[in-house]
Amino acid sequence: MSVFAHAMPLAGLAGGLMIGLSAALMLLADGRIAGVSGLAARVVGVGLSSAPYSVAAAFILGLPLGSMLVAALQGHVVACFPGSAPLIMIGGLAVGFGTQLGAGCTSGHGVCGMSRLSVRSIAATLTFMGAGVATVAAMRCFGVAG
């Protein structure tokens, strides 16, 4: 049990349900995928998403508003970043480039696509999870602090 000492299964499940309900609302009311990488690229004018600009901008604006709301209600929300600015920038560049090349991230492929049983999304999710695991293992091996 000690390996799971820091896990938050109930909070994770509850927050996950909120994320799934949000994606369900986007699908059933607005008729589209709640894919954060595609909508974010649309907002800054570098994406190929067909979402109306106002829809993409409103969804993206909602993300920090939602976390701010929880921070206000709970007192605070933990977000512990790696200390190294170059690492943060390398990670950001890879996430931006990779999500555009691979047409989706954890929300679009992971939540929306996997629940649709899309083979593309299942393959993408297994691949980025595998790459993430390998990256963390390699950083641990070479002593790079994450």
Place this chain on the structure above:
Amino acid sequence: MNRQALIALAAGILFGAGLAVSGMADPTRVRAFLDVAGKWDPTLAFVMVGAIIPMTIAWRIKAKIAKPLVAPRFDLPGTTRLDAKLLGGAVIFGIGWGVVGLCPGPAIADLAIHPRPALLFVSAMLAGMAAYRGCRLVTAYLAAPAAAAETNSQ
């Protein structure tokens, strides 16, 4: 604001709140899920299960309705091809995700929690997105006119 954008705003707020409640706004916790050789933290798996439950029901409802409640029509990805672009993109994304512990949703939600490092990450992420778009435009320009037209129409 139009009705579709109001729905999207509500969905965005619910999504951002869900990330904060679930612990996924914390890059260290997300990295701990990927750190199978260290102090593995399975929380992300619970978040995924929680999110996939309502979405599985939503896809079943979607199959029974002709059009969405607010928008004029469904506008969903239809590609089914597994190709090198998809998997290569997923590898590059996964590397970045592993380095910092952030994917696009939590990164943007963290702008309200821990603005300085989140802004650094989001700026780099948008630059990475722009770099991809730039590569596409250059490739399309260098290719034959027919191929360029095909690339642009995707």
